[in-house]
Amino acid sequence: MVGLAFAIAAARSGLSVVVIDAAKPAALTAENFDGRVSAIAPAPRRFLEAIGAWEWMAPHAQAISDIVVSDGTVMDGAAPFFLHFAEEEGDGGPLSHIVENRYTRLGLARAAENLPGLTQISPNRVVQQDVSGGAARLILADGRVLEASVIVGAEGRHSPTRDLMDVRLTQWEYGQHGIVTTVEHELPHQATAQEFFLPSGPFAILPMTGNRASLVWTEKAEAAPHFMALSDDDFADEVRRRFTGYLGHVAPVGPRFSYPLSMQLSSHYVRARRALIGDAAHVVHPIAGQGLNLGLADAAALAEVLGDAMRLGLDIGHESVLERYQTWRRFDAFAMAAVTDVMNRLFSNDIAPLRLLRDAGLALTGRMGAAKSFLVGQASGYGVLGKQALPKLMRG
Numbered sequence: 001m002v003g004l005a006f007a008i009a010a011a012r013s014g015l016s017v018v019v020i021d022a023a024k025p026a027a028l029t030a031e032n033f034d035g036r037v038s039a040i041a042p043a044p045r046r047f048l049e050a051i052g053a054w055e056w057m058a059p060h061a062q063a064i065s066d067i068v069v070s071d072g073t074v075m076d077g078a079a080p081f082f083l084h085f086a087e088e089e090g091d092g093g094p095l096s097h098i099v100e101n102r103y104t105r106l107g108l109a110r111a112a113e114n115l116p117g118l119t120q121i122s123p124n125r126v127v128q129q130d131v132s133g134g135a136a137r138l139i140l141a142d143g144r145v146l147e148a149s150v151i152v153g154a155e156g157r158h159s160p161t162r163d164l165m166d167v168r169l170t171q172w173e174y175g176q177h178g179i180v181t182t183v184e185h186e187l188p189h190q191a192t193a194q195e196f197f198l199p200s201g202p203f204a205i206l207p208m209t210g211n212r213a214s215l216v217w218t219e220k221a222e223a224a225p226h227f228m229a230l231s232d233d234d235f236a237d238e239v240r241r242r243f244t245g246y247l248g249h250v251a252p253v254g255p256r257f258s259y260p261l262s263m264q265l266s267s268h269y270v271r272a273r274r275a276l277i278g279d280a281a282h283v284v285h286p287i288a289g290q291g292l293n294l295g296l297a298d299a300a301a302l303a304e305v306l307g308d309a310m311r312l313g314l315d316i317g318h319e320s321v322l323e324r325y326q327t328w329r330r331f332d333a334f335a336m337a338a339v340t341d342v343m344n345r346l347f348s349n350d351i352a353p354l355r356l357l358r359d360a361g362l363a364l365t366g367r368m369g370a371a372k373s374f375l376v377g378q379a380s381g382y383g384v385l386g387k388q389a390l391p392k393l394m395r396g
């Protein structure tokens with residue numbers, strides 16, 4: 001998603017881009033490839049609009065007008081203190097949109113179709129990269145040889161391009177899995193996203209189009225295989241135990257997916273002729289639903305930096321050019337990784353004094369204007385540097 005978004009933005013700014021993906025295009029958009037949805041914040045949505053992908057995604061997007069964050073347990077439901085964000089507190093318009101990743105990939109694929117300057121080669125892999133001299137040279141699995149000014153590593157958390165760069169990777173496992181499935185429910189969701197903090201981790205209910213919602217159920221790593229192996233009926237019972245009844249009768253539909261959760265931060269995003277974007281550069285806990293949003297901001301920023309350098313006649317692969325991208329984006333991802341890490345540690349347990357403290361914290365944050373607008377800004381995709389520092393493509 002992040003790689004193709006970057007490629008479209010770069011090609012539209014006049015650069016010549018080749019996208020090499022290991023997966024077949026049809027596999028990337030198949031129903032069983034990725035069961036996740038993403039909460040697309042307003043700033044990255046404007047980027048997707050600007051590159052022509054949003055028009056294809058919009059019919060499948062569910063606008064979110066309210067977000068309710070609450071402490072709670074499986075048996076008791078939501079605690080009395082909770083944090084509520086309403087549309088009026090945002091920037092005008094919905095707080096975010098929930099879109100199935102499948103439709104985001106389809107939207108990007110449509111926007112990339114017949115775009116001058118963009119060539120897609122898939123399925124294929126880079127088997128050798130060489131960045132010595134004035135250009136990067138790549139050898140593909142089928143023997144093809146490509147030359148380029150810059151290699152952009154967008155291969156997700158196991159990025160081979162990153163492995164070839166001299167970078168340090170700070171990483172740890174959360175000992176949690178994100179179990180993802182779709183449910184159909186009896187009562188309308190009223191465009192409200194809910195996040196309950198259960199002892200095993202956050203349990204998010206993200207409204208989709210129609211009377212459907214996507215669950216992101218964070219479970220201890222050792223317990224997740226048990227839930228994944230349950231029969232459909234037993235799994236449905238477990239899901240229902242975690243709902244408080246506000247959506248009426250709930251039934252899981254479609255496949256279940258399980259993703260191990262980890263944190264990863266690359267010490268550098270650039271080296272001569274190489275740059276990292278998206279999960280290749282940083283992986284954050286999904287507690288705030290911001291991983292893709294961060295990656296799309298990388299894509300917009302890198303396309304802008306390279307486009308500007310090209311117009312000035314500079315070597316777009318020179319480290320001094322690429323460093324402008326790194327300075328722009330690295331702190332944002334670092335801050336998001338830190339915030340989501342602390343939130344997850346604070347909320348994923350059942351220690352009574354901590355529970356009291358965080359309930360008070362939720363209630364207090366709800367009453368503190370500055371703290372709340374900071375959180376709304378983060379959820380809107382403005383990053384720690386604020387709206388003024390957004391790439392132009394994210395400002396509309």
Ligand SMILES: Cc1cc2nc3c(=O)[nH]c(=O)nc-3n(C[C@H](O)[C@H](O)[C@H](O)COP(=O)(O)OP(=O)(O)OC[C@H]3O[C@@H](n4cnc5c(N)ncnc54)[C@H](O)[C@@H]3O)c2cc1C
Binds near residue numbers: 036155156160288290
């Ligand atoms: C449970 C869960 C819920 C989430 N919810 C949200 C949310 O609500 N909002 C949000 O913003 N983010 C969310 N995220 C994070 C988000 O899914 C990721 O940040 C996002 O998918 C990263 O996109 P990417 O394009 O960088 O990497 P990926 O999606 O991992 O894509 C990598 C691409 O590279 C290709 N590839 C891999 N290896 C190679 C290779 N060697 N050669 C060529 N191609 C290769 C793959 O085929 C793929 O197309 C969530 C994550 C999880 C685990």
